[in-house]
Amino acid sequence: VITLLTDFGDTDTYVGVMKGVILGINAGVHIVDLTHRVPPQQLVIGALALRSAVEFFPKGTIHVAVVDPGVGSQRQPILIETPKAVLVGPDNGLLVPAADRLGRVSLRQLENDRYFRRPVSQTFHGRDVFAPVAAHLSRGLAPAEVGPVLDTVVELPLRAPRSSPGRIDAEVVYVDHFGNLLTNIDADLLNDFRGAALSVSIGTRLVGNLVTAYAAVPEGSLLAIVGSWGVLEIAARNGNAAKMLAAAPGMPVTVALD
Amino acid sequence: VITLLTDFGDTDTYVGVMKGVILGINAGVHIVDLTHRVPPQQLVIGALALRSAVEFFPKGTIHVAVVDPGVGSQRQPILIETPKAVLVGPDNGLLVPAADRLGRVSLRQLENDRYFRRPVSQTFHGRDVFAPVAAHLSRGLAPAEVGPVLDTVVELPLRAPRSSPGRIDAEVVYVDHFGNLLTNIDADLLNDFRGAALSVSIGTRLVGNLVTAYAAVPEGSLLAIVGSWGVLEIAARNGNAAKMLAAAPGMPVTVALD
Amino acid sequence: VITLLTDFGDTDTYVGVMKGVILGINAGVHIVDLTHRVPPQQLVIGALALRSAVEFFPKGTIHVAVVDPGVGSQRQPILIETPKAVLVGPDNGLLVPAADRLGRVSLRQLENDRYFRRPVSQTFHGRDVFAPVAAHLSRGLAPAEVGPVLDTVVELPLRAPRSSPGRIDAEVVYVDHFGNLLTNIDADLLNDFRGAALSVSIGTRLVGNLVTAYAAVPEGSLLAIVGSWGVLEIAARNGNAAKMLAAAPGMPVTVALD
Numbered sequence: 183v184i185t186l187l188t189d190f191g192d193t194d195t196y197v198g199v200m201k202g203v204i205l206g207i208n209a210g211v212h213i214v215d216l217t218h219r220v221p222p223q224q225l226v227i228g229a230l231a232l233r234s235a236v237e238f239f240p241k242g243t244i245h246v247a248v249v250d251p252g253v254g255s256q257r258q259p260i261l262i263e264t265p266k267a268v269l270v271g272p273d274n275g276l277l278v279p280a281a282d283r284l285g286r287v288s289l290r291q292l293e294n295d296r297y298f299r300r301p302v303s304q305t306f307h308g309r310d311v312f313a314p315v316a317a318h319l320s321r322g323l324a325p326a327e328v329g330p331v332l333d334t335v336v337e338l339p340l341r342a343p344r345s346s347p348g349r350i351d352a353e354v355v356y357v358d359h360f361g362n363l364l365t366n367i368d369a370d371l372l373n374d375f376r377g378a379a380l381s382v383s384i385g386t387r388l389v390g391n392l393v394t395a396y397a398a399v400p401e402g403s404l405l406a407i408v409g410s411w412g413v414l415e416i417a418a419r420n421g422n423a424a425k426m427l428a429a430a431p432g433m434p435v436t437v438a439l440d
Numbered sequence: 441v442i443t444l445l446t447d448f449g450d451t452d453t454y455v456g457v458m459k460g461v462i463l464g465i466n467a468g469v470h471i472v473d474l475t476h477r478v479p480p481q482q483l484v485i486g487a488l489a490l491r492s493a494v495e496f497f498p499k500g501t502i503h504v505a506v507v508d509p510g511v512g513s514q515r516q517p518i519l520i521e522t523p524k525a526v527l528v529g530p531d532n533g534l535l536v537p538a539a540d541r542l543g544r545v546s547l548r549q550l551e552n553d554r555y556f557r558r559p560v561s562q563t564f565h566g567r568d569v570f571a572p573v574a575a576h577l578s579r580g581l582a583p584a585e586v587g588p589v590l591d592t593v594v595e596l597p598l599r600a601p602r603s604s605p606g607r608i609d610a611e612v613v614y615v616d617h618f619g620n621l622l623t624n625i626d627a628d629l630l631n632d633f634r635g636a637a638l639s640v641s642i643g644t645r646l647v648g649n650l651v652t653a654y655a656a657v658p659e660g661s662l663l664a665i666v667g668s669w670g671v672l673e674i675a676a677r678n679g680n681a682a683k684m685l686a687a688a689p690g691m692p693v694t695v696a697l698d
Numbered sequence: 699v700i701t702l703l704t705d706f707g708d709t710d711t712y713v714g715v716m717k718g719v720i721l722g723i724n725a726g727v728h729i730v731d732l733t734h735r736v737p738p739q740q741l742v743i744g745a746l747a748l749r750s751a752v753e754f755f756p757k758g759t760i761h762v763a764v765v766d767p768g769v770g771s772q773r774q775p776i777l778i779e780t781p782k783a784v785l786v787g788p789d790n791g792l793l794v795p796a797a798d799r800l801g802r803v804s805l806r807q808l809e810n811d812r813y814f815r816r817p818v819s820q821t822f823h824g825r826d827v828f829a830p831v832a833a834h835l836s837r838g839l840a841p842a843e844v845g846p847v848l849d850t851v852v853e854l855p856l857r858a859p860r861s862s863p864g865r866i867d868a869e870v871v872y873v874d875h876f877g878n879l880l881t882n883i884d885a886d887l888l889n890d891f892r893g894a895a896l897s898v899s900i901g902t903r904l905v906g907n908l909v910t911a912y913a914a915v916p917e918g919s920l921l922a923i924v925g926s927w928g929v930l931e932i933a934a935r936n937g938n939a940a941k942m943l944a945a946a947p948g949m950p951v952t953v954a955l956d
Binding site for chain 3: 190191192193194195196197198199201202203205206209213222223251252253254255256303304305306309
């Protein structure tokens with residue numbers, strides 16, 4: 183399986199072209215679109231979207247992600263090996279949160295142009311570098327063949343929540359299609375509070391205690407839940423919390439013991 | 441073949457995650473997207489879209505549909521067996537029009553959690569229940585293994601047209617991407633009128649007699665036709681009838697003998 | 699591999715239905731979406747999008763394209779054979795630029811209804827003619843079996859740039875998802891100017907000399923480049939040139955020796 187995540191949208195043929203290149207190298211691979219609707223050049227949104235998906239794919243999956251404001255500059259193409267998957271894309275932080283979710287084994291620069299499409303353009307490494315390398319990997323190419331080991335890769339400046347006794351100060355990091363507001367509070371962080379009466383707030387608005395299902399509140403009401411991303415989210419039952427709250431990434435979220 | 445129809449949109453990775461779960465169970469299956477742009481929680485639109493597609497898939501196809509305002513409540517996950525296909529999704533009426541199009545053989549509750557992804561979240565049964573059950577079915581799991589037979593399932597309150605001698609009173613039920621207005625008049629209902637001179641009207645506007653091709657009227661003109669959904673539709677040749685008429689689901693449509 | 703390019707959008711099940719028909723005939727084929735977001739009935743945009751993609755697919759690919767304002771009229775369904783691929787769609791010019799990119803070998807009318815889905819509707823040849831013929835071709839059907847050779851096909855009135863010594867007068871022909879402005883100047887046309895100092899202008903605005911990477915200019919600046927389509931494009935580094943310039947297809951572009 184090869185997955186693709188880009189900011190290429192769905193009006194042009196750029197994604198289709200990447201698939202053509204892949205199928206020309208490995209006609210037997212399954213290609214799955216994660217999303218191509220990352221807003222142009224929005225690395226954080228792309229990185230969070232990629233992280234949300236990788237654990238659900240079978241062992242051996244190759245994830246290709248291309249949100250690449252630095253294409254044609256000095257930024258390097260890289261590969262991150264994890265126990266369950268290999269990630270391929272630009273060295274701009276896009277791959278890192280997903281790699282950390284799975285556990286990093288090794289970092290490599292994509293240097294061996296034997297596995298590139300040639301000539302390599304300066305505008306479309308998705309087609310000329312990342313897609314063909316991924317296709318070769320899916321045919322069994324060892325990660326060690328693609329290029330030298332790197333010590334470090336670029337990290338995104340993702341803000342972590344601040345924890346203090348009985349309280350977490352966090353924020354909205356992603357708004358999904360339903361208007362659900364995903365925060366940067368991983369489920370683990372809430373373990374200390376398990377079973378306690380909590381006040382979850384967003385902005386100045388009190389949402390209430392954590393619930394375990396959308397159906398725990400009346401239609402249209404706000405709720406706080408550990409949802410399908412495995413993070414605290416603020417949602418509205420069969421409604422759109424983002425619209426109700428005029429919320430966007432960056433809006434503060436607080437969890438406090440009652 | 442497994443098909444997917446949801447209201448998940450295309451900006452997030454929810455659909456991709458369902459595919460990851462499926463391919464982790466059956467790496468050899470073809471997955472086809474029907475649409476993921478059902479408006480959030482709009483069961484009738486989802487049900488009509490699903491019904492429009494199922495007859496065109498090969499025998500043995502498994503259709504997974506997830507428009508699921510009741511996820512995490514008491515609504516049951518179900519399976520409907522038909523001669524040609526198996527349908528999997530929530531018991532909220534979404535599957536029923538498609539199942540009736542193909543002919544229902546049996547109804548079952550999805551109860552055997554051996555075929556679920558565990559733990560089962562209360563927010564994403566598409567990933568944890570419907571996708572894995574569909575994947576197991578595609579590998580040959582017998583429908584009888586998923587859970588007990590049900591006597592009844594929830595039905596949607598779809599409005600049927602009212603027929604009287606020489607006249608049908610109906611309505612628009614779906615507006616497609618081209619602005620074509622699909623009605624609830626199945627082609628069969630028009631058999632009584634075959635060959636007769638008819639007046640098809642929408643709202644207070646007379647459209648005229650049935651035609652057999654868009655090209656039967658001048659560019660931009662309204663027309664009434666039995667189109668690719670197998671129902672009476674009001675369209676505009678190379679134009680957008682919904683915009684021309686400011687039409688939406690619920691708008692009355694009348695067919696009368698001239 | 700079968701590719702699909704249409705103006706069907708992504709809200710309805712029309713594309714899914716075509717895939718169901720294809721998989722019912724050949725369950726072993728890879729289906730790749732090029733795009734379904736061609737604006738309704740916009741043949742030129744569809745033709746340019748198709749041309750941008752075909753060279754990147756493996757030999758033997760079958761490309762199906764359906765932007766079909768003349769469905770149900772006298773326009774013929776056709777096939778164009780090229781050394782690398784077969785193209786299937788309506789005879790309205792949609793396939794021709796892509797076929798010319800690959801080199802035309804033969805033109806045929808789709809006439810042998812043995813390979814159609816029957817009955818053939820007058821509204822959806824994508825489902826009833828093009829998809830099933832493509833599926834049969836992917837199983838090895840010889841192009842000669844589909845119908846008689848044609849001498850000519852309909853061509854689109856694509857405007858060519860005007861070349862004079864030291865100068866090319868051209869125009870924007872396509873605006874992509876990033877707001878990049880693709881022109882009708884193929885890279886070949888610029889060979890005469892290789893290495894020279896050039897002034898590229900759009901409308902009344904001077905963009906400057908050709909660059910070889912987006913990163914050659916500061917963030918947000920306009921640039922002229924031979925991009926991934928293999929044509930001259932006007933872009934803005936990590937910005938949206940179409941919005942900056944309020945540009946659309948038809949806007950004049952000039953290349954002149956300094």
